[in-house]
Amino acid sequence: MELLKTPTVVGSIGRHLSIGDRLSLQQVSEEVASALRPSDLDYYKARLSKTHIIYDPQFMDPLLLDEFDATTAFQVRKTSDPTKTCVLIHSLLTDYIKNLMALDLTDEDSYGSVFGSKMISEQDKARILVNLRKYADMDDADNVVYLETSDKVQNFLNKFTKIKFDEMRDNFDNQDYSIVALLVETLNILDQEENMVQFFKDENKFPYDFFPDTILDSGNQLDKEALSTVIQDLVKYFNDKSRVIDECFGQQLPVMLMYMESVLEKEIIGKFLSDECHKNMEIVPIVYYELLVNFVSNLNDSLNVGKNYKVMTRTFINLYFEPLVAQYLEETITLFEENSIEEINKFEKDYEEQDKLEQENIYKSILNEYNTDENKTNKFELLTSFTKMFSKSDSNAEEIKFKTNLEVITKNLKNLKNYINFELSSEIINQAKAKVDSVLVFESIDGSVIDKKRINEHIELIFIKLIGILEIYHVKPGFEKAIDVLNRYDPTEFKSLESLESLNTVEPLVKFTELINIGDLIYQMLEIFYENELVQKKILDKNEFLNNANQAKKRFEATLDNFVANGLNIGIDKLMDEIEFLFNTLQLPNDFNPKSEDIAVTINGPTKCAKTVVKLLSNHINLLNGSTEKGVIDVFQQEIGERFFQVIVKNIKKRQISTNGAIILICDLNLYYDFIVNTLRQKNITPYFAALKQVGQLYLISKDDSKELGKLIGDLSKFNGIFRQEEIYEFVTKRTDWLKVRKDVEKAMYGLGITDCVIM
Structure with a gap:
């Protein structure tokens, strides 16, 4: 006892005592109490700091802890008197600590003794236990007492928690959701949020046989009816779970969101729908649409989640569907x-x-x-x-x-x-x-x-x-x-x-x-x-010429045009070859050089060859109508007309034409002209065929008018400037009487004939 008379010794001892023992030591004598008093502030400040109660000398609370009890002892956040605060907390909880330390944890029937004889709700019991754990953590000056108390409190807390979970499981199985809601409140006080969410997941595991074998038909295409049924079943499933969660958890814990996210990730999107989509990736947009629109829109409101329920569900769907x-x-x-x-x-x-x-x-x-x-x-x-x-x-x-x-x-x-x-x-x-x-x-x-x-x-x-x-x-x-x-x-x-x-x-x-x-x-x-x-769907602007899609379309059009142009050019070649072949085979040598010299030779109109040629041409000039633009058709028809003109010229130059035969030639040329004017209707080439008609006149002039023939050759205006004089001269050389008219023709053309030339 002599040691207790020394203040420094008393102070040193007091710093290492539990709160209860320090208070007991203060009761020994006034001298001991006085010796402890200088270290009270630091000692109790250190205890309160463990529970995050702030020491503030300026803080005024004359009714400190008067409104608190064992369930609310640690709701205080500030104090200007750590000693008084600690003593009051100790006084509120010390009886529970004593009861707990005396408890036999193997005897569950005696657990109620911890809380005394007073009727206390399960929620308040949970609050008291949470405060006892805080108190045990705070009272750590005496390490032996601290370890013993903390261990006992934690063990009892674990057993109490387990009992509540067992009760919740039993009541959940019996669908006594009102009782479950009370137990949820109790366990929530005990900081069992994660365990309760896991409990709900464990008790509501997604059925392994929920989905059909597939939502694809025998052709591996989407069976829309099967998908619709799956979506309807999912809506019903989650609406049922949402109702249960609302009854059990209210707004205490975000169970619905956690459960929804877990099932979407692991069972719906991450497993079944992912497997089905990988069988046929073409179904991804429709499945995504059904989930994000028809599934989400038909979910009932959730009290547990609140107004963001559908927004958050869409977020989860996007999160886990985005890789697909x-x-x-x-x-x-x-x-x-x-x-x-x-x-x-x-x-x-x-x-x-x-x-x-x-x-x-x-x-x-x-x-x-x-x-x-x-x-x-x-x-x-x-x-x-x-x-x-x-x-x-x-x-x-x-x-x-x-x-x-x-x-x-x-x-x-x-x-x-x-x-x-x-x-x-x-x-x-x-x-x-x-x-x-x-x-x-x-x-x-x-x-x-x-x-x-x-x-x-x-x-x-x-x-x-x-x-x-x-x-x-x-x-x-x-x-x-x-x-x-x-x-x-x-x-x-x-x-x-x-x-x-x-x-x-x-x-x-x-x-x-x-x-x-x-x-x-x-x-x-x-x-x-x-x-x-x-x-129309505003995917691109057609006026953006450098746009890749616009460029691709232009390249395709150019490719098509090139093939059309090349093919038509070859086709026209073959058509002209065919016409030349007709001229070489059907155009008889005496067509334009009848054997009869009778001036009254019978004229039956154009030759069979000319009729066949015109018929052939008529069947080809409109081949492109309706299949391409007018500009291409005009070029095609003009090319046929020009090439046809060249073939006619070539054919005339191969013939021997008499004056009587000229009438037949003119009939043919008139037929060609009528074809150009009335059927082909390409004005650009009409002058060519008008000039050909004038060529026919070269053979109609009698040999007796050879001088007039020479003058006609020199009058290029008669031929619309289509033929040069040399070409007209060549035409005239195809007359059957050329040798007879040659001298006069050349003299009319050049002013002298060959016989007028003398070698000196």
Whole structure:
């Protein structure tokens, strides 16, 4: 006891005592109390700092802790008197500490003794236990007491918490949600928020058999009815859970959001829908739309979450669906390109197989016609059979070769228009439109994970890819094959006199114009696609000439125009070859040089050759009508007219024309002129044919008027400036009486004749 009379010793001892022991020591004597008093402030400040109660000397609270009890002891935040505050907290909680320290934790029936005989709600018990834990943490001056008290408080708190969770589980299973709500309040006081959320998740695990086996049909396409059913089931499921959560948790804990996020991430999007989308990425936009629109909009309001319930749900959907959307955008164009090229390749393969089969049938048909019994036994060696026949008979070989080539060329011409397939192109364009429609689904959704700029760029890319696919893999190869067939066509190779007389069309040109029609239809469809899907929907501005989509469209148009121009040029060549062939075969030598010298020779109008030529031309000049713009048609028709003019001139220069025959020539030239004026109707070339009519007059003038003939040659105005004097002179040399009129003609033209020249 002598030690207690020394203030420094007492102060040192007091600093290492628990609050209860220090207060007890103060009761020993006034001297001891006085010795402890100087260290009270620091001692109690140190205790309060453990519970974040601030010491503020200026703080005024005359009724310090008067309104507090064991459940609210630590609600004080400031104090100007740490000693008084600590003593009062100790007085409020010391009985509970004593009861707890005396408790046998193995005897759950005695747990109620901790709280005394007074009736206390479960929530207040929880508050007292939380305060006891704070008190134990605060009372740490005596390490032995601190460890013993803290351990006992924590163990009891754990057991109490477990009991409450067990009670909550039992009542939850019995759907006594009002009792669960009270237990939630109790456990919330005990800082069991995370454990309660986990408890709800554990008690409400997403059913493993909730979803159907798939939402795709047998063709791996989206079954919209199945998806709709899934969305309806999800709405019902979450509305049921939301109702339970509202009853159990109210607004105490954000359980609904945590539960919603967890299930969306791990079960709905992260598992089932992700698996289904990876089976067919094309369903991503529709699934996303259904989730973000039809699922979210049909969720009932949630008391637990509040007014942001649907906003937050959309946020979760975007968060976990965004990787699928990104993958879809990345793969959709690749898939579109691969599928389109595959369709084109299949078309090409099928066409080649059909072409091969048709060619084999041609060979077999001709082989059967000429084959001997010996050759027929070797039916699988087609080429060998041909070789055998060729070796047996040269005449047969030539005939077979002729017929085979004729049939093959006829087949190739017939199939010319099939090199570009409108139905295939239309299907690919429709697929591109479907891609655009799918991407635009994202634009129709409020709060979509992708913005307008990204959507526009993606649609633009679809259009560019569409044009590239059609141009590179279908249109360009198709026209190249067609032009190759045109180039190899020889109109003179397989014609007979009978076929010439009934000739109506030049098949390559007709078939090529049909191909042009198909190409133009494809371009028109692309133009409609461009206007409807890109311009009207404000994906791009058509006036931005440097825009990639605009540039791609112009390149396609230029490619088409080049092929059309090249093909038509070749086609016109073949048409003119055909006309030349007609002139060389149907134009008889005596057409313009009748044998009869009778001036009254009967005139039956234009020659059969002229009529056939005009008929042939008439059947070709309007081939492009309706398939391309008027400017192209005019160029095409003018080119035909000019080239026809050249062929006529060439034909005249090859003939011998008598005065009587001139009448027939003039009939032919009048027919050509009428064709140009009334059928072709291209005013630019009318002067050429008017000049040709004047050429006919050169042969009508009698040899007795040879001087007048010479004057006519010198009058270039008669020929509209179309022909030079040398050309007119050449025409005149084709007169049958040229040698008789030559002297007078040349003298009229040059002032002297050849016979007037004398060598000195």
